[in-house]
Structure formats: structure tokens, C-alpha cells
Amino acid sequence: MATAVKSFPRVRQGTILVVEDELRSQRLLRVNLEPLGYRVITLDHAEGVTEAVEAHAPDLVVLDIKLPDADGFEVCRQIRALSTVPVIIVSAFGQPADKVRGLSLGADDYVTKPYDTIELSARIEAVLRRVQGRPPSPSALFHCGPLKIDYEQRLVTMNGAEVQLSRTEYRLLEHLSLNAGRTLVADALLARVWGPQYVGDYASLHLYISRLRRKLGEDAHASRLIVTRPGIGYMMPSAADMSGPFQERAR
Ligand code: CA
Numbered sequence: 001m002a003t004a005v006k007s008f009p010r011v012r013q014g015t016i017l018v019v020e021d022e023l024r025s026q027r028l029l030r031v032n033l034e035p036l037g038y039r040v041i042t043l044d045h046a047e048g049v050t051e052a053v054e055a056h057a058p059d060l061v062v063l064d065i066k067l068p069d070a071d072g073f074e075v076c077r078q079i080r081a082l083s084t085v086p087v088i089i090v091s092a093f094g095q096p097a098d099k100v101r102g103l104s105l106g107a108d109d110y111v112t113k114p115y116d117t118i119e120l121s122a123r124i125e126a127v128l129r130r131v132q133g134r135p136p137s138p139s140a141l142f143h144c145g146p147l148k149i150d151y152e153q154r155l156v157t158m159n160g161a162e163v164q165l166s167r168t169e170y171r172l173l174e175h176l177s178l179n180a181g182r183t184l185v186a187d188a189l190l191a192r193v194w195g196p197q198y199v200g201d202y203a204s205l206h207l208y209i210s211r212l213r214r215k216l217g218e219d220a221h222a223s224r225l226i227v228t229r230p231g232i233g234y235m236m237p238s239a240a241d242m243s244g245p246f247q248e249r250a251r
Contacts, residue, residue, distance in 0.1 A: 013037035014059030014128065019049055019075065020090070021068050028117045029062065036121065046070030050078050058085055059132075060124055063107070065091035065098075073105055080106040086127045090115060142177045144239045147216065147225055149177055158216055168193065169212050176226060181238035183229045209234060 016033055020026050021044040030040045041056055043049060046067045053061065061079060065072035076087055089102040094112035102110045108127045111120055142149040146159045154170060156163040165173065171193045176184065190198045190205055198204065213223045227235045 015039040017058035020064040076105045176236040183235040186233040
């Protein structure tokens with residue numbers, strides 16, 4: 001990555017053992033994971049993997065399937081025989097049968113090569129969160145005035161009370177909130193929430209916006225959570241845009 005992080009966080013997130021014979025992949029993983037606070041140990045052979053798992057007690061193993069001295073599936077089986085450490089298999093073999101084989105050997109995830117290193121880093125963090133029961137990252141929550149959205153639970157509350165939304169209403173609200181602070185053009189909203197074939201169907205969009213406002217307890221002409229941009233589209237304010245009067249009204 002062009003934007004290298006110079007100072008590493010003090011909090012150690014854990015140790016990751018990368019078993020991979022391609023040096024470029026090893027290096028890319030190290031460059032992406034170390035700034036996130038992970039200690040990265042690399043091995044380019046199958047030999048020594050089980051010893052490394054015992055010696056370093058890694059929090060997660062990234063395991064390439066095509067290793068010079070052994071089949072990674074066999075290595076996965078050996079790891080599983082001695083440890084419950086999460087394993088993410090990376091493999092150029094993307095056939096469903098290979099994935100099934102890897103997962104049935106106890107791998108926690110299976111990523112097909114060539115992979116995006118940032119995506120793999122995100123999957124590593126997701127597996128670790130799941131295994132360690134870590135709380136979801138703050139970005140999984142949206143908070144604006146009286147409105148709260150928990151994206152993982154798909155839970156919407158206003159002043160703490162749950163708001164029941166249809167699937168489409170939720171998708172619309174989700175999209176608006178994920179882009180809070182930016183005006184979304186009506187056609188872009190239609191394409192993202194309903195599909196490209198709905199571009200131009202402004203009547204449906206207006207209908208859903210008014211339903212959403214009603215369910216959020218807002219007046220169509222004085223809505224503060226879903227602002228109309230005449231002739232353009234809609235916008236949800238970012239949390240920083242919400243001023244005092246809203247908080248007072250919300251109480
Ligand atoms: Ca390889």
C-alpha cells in the first residue's frame with residue numbers, strides 16, 4: 001500500500017502465522033497486518049508448521065494449499081489434531097469441492113487466490129472477532145440524534161424504541177445512513193436499493209421515503225433525518241450535523 005503506517009499501535013491484537021511459499025504474498029500480508037497491531041510469523045514450508053503452532057500459539061493461521069513440500073490440506077488436518085486455532089485457507093483451487101474439503105478439515109474460511117490483501121485482512125479480523133467473541137467494531141453502529149441503527153442486528157431504534165421496517169424500507173435507510181452527510185441522487189438510490197431497472201421510478205422512491213419518515217415519527221415537511229434536496233434526491237445528516245434543538249425535541 002502506498003500509505004504505509006509508520007507507528008504501530010501499542011495494543012497487540014494477536015499473532016498470525018502465515019504459511020505461504022510466495023514471498024510477495026507473505027510480504028503483502030505482513031505490510032497489511034502489522035500496522036493493525038498483529039505480530040506476523042511466516043513459514044514457507046509445511047515442515048515445522050505444527051511445531052510453530054505449539055511454540056508460538058498463534059491466534060490465527062493463514063495456510064496456503066500449494067506448498068513446496070506438502071499439501072496444505074494435510075497440514076490443516078495436522079493443525080486440527082493439536083489445536084483449535086482458527087485457520088484460513090488460501091488457495092488457487094477455487095472449485096467448490098476444494099472449499100468443502102478445506103472447511104470439512106476444520107478451516108474457518110477459504111479464500112481463493114488471487115485475493116485482495118485488504119479483503120483477506122478483513123476476513124482475518126472477522127474470524128478473530130467471531131472466535132474471540134469480540135464486540136463488533138463501532139462502525140457497525142450508526143447514531144444520529146434519536147436514531148440508532150445496528151447494522152449487524154439490522155435493528156433500528158428511535159429514542160430506544162424499536163422501529164419495525166420492511167426489508168425495502170430498511171435497505172433505503174441503511175443506504176442513506178451509510179452515506180450520511182452526502183446528498184444521494186434519486187436515480188442512484190433507486191438503482192442501489194431496488195435495482196437498475198427501477199431508475200426513473202420516482203413515485204416509488206417518494207412513497208418509501210414518506211413511509212420511512214412516518215415510521216421514524218417525522219413530519220414530511222420538517223423531516224430532519226431524511227432531508228429532501230429538491231430536484232436532486234435525499235440526504236441524511238451526519239451525526240456532527242445534528243444540532244441542539246433536535247436533542248431537546250428527542251427527549
Ligand atoms: Ca503456494
